Amino acid sequence: MKALRAGELRVAEAPARLAIHGLGSCVAVFVYDPRVRVGGMAHILLPAPPKGSSDHAGRYATTAVAAVVAESIRLGAKRAALLAKVTGGSRMFTYDAHKDRPTVGDKNIEAALGALREAGVEIIATDVGGDHGRTVVADLQDGSLTITTVRGGSKVV
Amino acid sequence: MTTARRRRGNRTVRPAPHRAPRRNAPLGDMRRFHVLSEAGARNAATALSQILGRPLRLAVPWARVLPLEKVKEMAGGASRVVCALSLKVYGEARGNLLVVFRREQVPILLGLVVPRAHAAPSGAGDGHTLNDMERSALMEIGNILACAYLNALSHLLGVSLLPSIPGLAVDMVGAVTDHLLIELAAFADSAVVLASQVHEPASGLKGSIFFLPHPSALVVLSRAQVHRAPAARVGRR
Numbered sequence: 001m002k003a004l005r006a007g008e009l010r011v012a013e014a015p016a017r018l019a020i021h022g023l024g025s026c027v028a029v030f031v032y033d034p035r036v037r038v039g040g041m042a043h044i045l046l047p048a049p050p051k052g053s054s055d056h057a058g059r060y061a062t063t064a065v066a067a068v069v070a071e072s073i074r075l076g077a078k079r080a081a082l083l084a085k086v087t088g089g090s091r092m093f094t095y096d097a098h099k100d101r102p103t104v105g106d107k108n109i110e111a112a113l114g115a116l117r118e119a120g121v122e123i124i125a126t127d128v129g130g131d132h133g134r135t136v137v138a139d140l141q142d143g144s145l146t147i148t149t150v151r152g153g154s155k156v157v
Numbered sequence: 158m159t160t161a162r163r164r165r166g167n168r169t170v171r172p173a174p175h176r177a178p179r180r181n182a183p184l185g186d187m188r189r190f191h192v193l194s195e196a197g198a199r200n201a202a203t204a205l206s207q208i209l210g211r212p213l214r215l216a217v218p219w220a221r222v223l224p225l226e227k228v229k230e231m232a233g234g235a236s237r238v239v240c241a242l243s244l245k246v247y248g249e250a251r252g253n254l255l256v257v258f259r260r261e262q263v264p265i266l267l268g269l270v271v272p273r274a275h276a277a278p279s280g281a282g283d284g285h286t287l288n289d290m291e292r293s294a295l296m297e298i299g300n301i302l303a304c305a306y307l308n309a310l311s312h313l314l315g316v317s318l319l320p321s322i323p324g325l326a327v328d329m330v331g332a333v334t335d336h337l338l339i340e341l342a343a344f345a346d347s348a349v350v351l352a353s354q355v356h357e358p359a360s361g362l363k364g365s366i367f368f369l370p371h372p373s374a375l376v377v378l379s380r381a382q383v384h385r386a387p388a389a390r391v392g393r394r
Contacts, residue, residue: 003235005226006338022235022331025339045335045342059342092333093243093324104339133332135236150238150328 001137004043009058011040011071014140023134025105027061027088027112030138030145031068031121033077040068040075041138044088046104047111061111069119084116085125085145085157087136094131105129125157186379190220190351193381194368196313197306198353201366204305205298209269211357218353225338228348232257232365235331240266242299242323243333246307249316250374253337254306255367256299260327263287263295265360270294292325299323306366313381337369344372 001017004010006026010018014037020028023043032039042064049060057063073079089105109128116123127134127147135148148154195218206213229235232255240263242256258266271294287295300323307318326333341348351368370378 006229006335007226007342020331022229022329022334024328024332024335026335045339050343056342056346090332092326092328092336095245095321095324104336131326133326133328135329135331 004041006043007045007056007059009040009042009064009068009071011038011068011075012140013038013075016140018138018140020134020136023088023136024090024092025088025103025108027086027105027108027128028134028136028138029061029065029068029112029116030085030087030136031065031072031077031082031116032138032140032143033072033081034083034143035078035081036076037140037143038072038075038077039082039138039140039143040072041136042068044108044112047107061108062115065112065115065119065121069121079120082121083143084121084123085138086112086116086123087127087134087145087147087157089128090130090132090134092131092133127155127157186375187220187222189379189381190349191218193310193313193378194218194220194351194353196309197351197368198355198366200305200309201302201353202355204301205355205364206357208298208301209357211269211359214356214358216354216356218351220349220351222347223350224347225341225345228338228350228369229331229334231350231352231367232330232334233259235329237330238328239330239333240295240325240327241330241333242296242303242325243336244299244303244323245321246318246368246370247321248311248318250310250314250318250370250377252368252370252374253340254303254320255334255337255369256302256323257330257333257365257367259363262362262364263327265362266298266364267291267294269357269360269362270298287327296323296325299325302364302366306368310368310378314377315380316377341369341372349375349378 018041027044030041057067089109137146238260244254246252303320
């Protein structure tokens with residue numbers, strides 16, 4: 001099992017598993033093609049890159065989604081067959097004064113979903129928001145995404 | 158009384174070999190950051206030891222430049238569950254403060270600060286189901302540590318630093334440090350981290366304090382008037 005660090009993206013084929021430990025307000029996007037069992041995951045920090053920057057594709061929702069889709073296609077996935085699952089984007093700390101403002105987590109979720117739609121990838125599952133961390137494991141064998149929290153045990157989407 | 162350990166030999170400051178921060182911090186700056194780290198931690202430990210009425214030890218503080226993706230490893234690895242108090246620092250040197258206790262230590266900490274009569278059995282043993290009293294006690298500890306820490310820095314820097322209200326979370330290190338990375342990722346590939354640990358020998362309580370200055374604050378921090386450290390003489394120029 002390969003653990004992704006913040007800002008990292010990685011593609012793989014079955015039977016590989018990709019993991020992110022302790023996802024907070026960052027967002028994980030997992031795309032895969034169930035027929036050829038190929039796909040990838042990105043550990044996204046921010047919605048979009050600063051102007052004029054082309055470094056660190058994996059850090060930003062727009063560039064990371066585009067890259068993970070392109071890399072999966074290069075490994076043999078078909079764009080039309082790609083399915084996506086999105087998780088993360090929590091608000092870990094609430095500072096009273098900012099309760100109603102959208103958090104960076106909210107913005108990350110929105111940007112990731114927008115980028116997937118733009119790439120023409122169907123989003124089949126989301127588990128986003130909340131105030132808790134998640135550990136996620138993506139399994140290329142069956143396309144499952146297992147999400148574990150410190151409070152609520154684990155679930156598979 | 159705070160017993161700060163003074164081990165000269167251990168006071169090395171190691172800038173990470175990987176990448177210098179955007180504004181290439183010379184060693185002189187790192188020494189200053191280290192002195193700030195120690196001064197902040199000593200003040201925080203003094204405050205906490207007075208609240209607890211027990212002596213606290215201060216583990217050797219450090220200041221380092223870490224690549225962003227390594228920041229999550231600093232508090233025991235991304236999956237470890239901790240009780241974290243997060244404060245924003247406003248003023249002339251912006252940044253983030255994070256106070257971290259291991260989850261198993263929450264009951265010890267609460268036992269030290271919450272009078273028994275008020276300590277309703279809340280199942281704080283697992284650290285997730287804290288009642289309001291316990292949450293506010295922990296937040297108060299965060300507040301006191303942060304204020305004491307920042308006071309020392311203010312004093313050495315001659316600027317005013319104001320902490321926000323603390324946010325509290327009992328969760329994985331990775332999850333409670335995401336916001337630190339996110340804040341820096343748009344500006345830099347590495348983070349300057351000032352870290353220190355306080356330790357109460359009798360109960361085994363251990364807490365870590367991390368200060369991550371915003372990149373724009375580094376220039377302010379490097380102006381620290383450091384008299385007693387040799388760093389002042391070895392500075393730039």
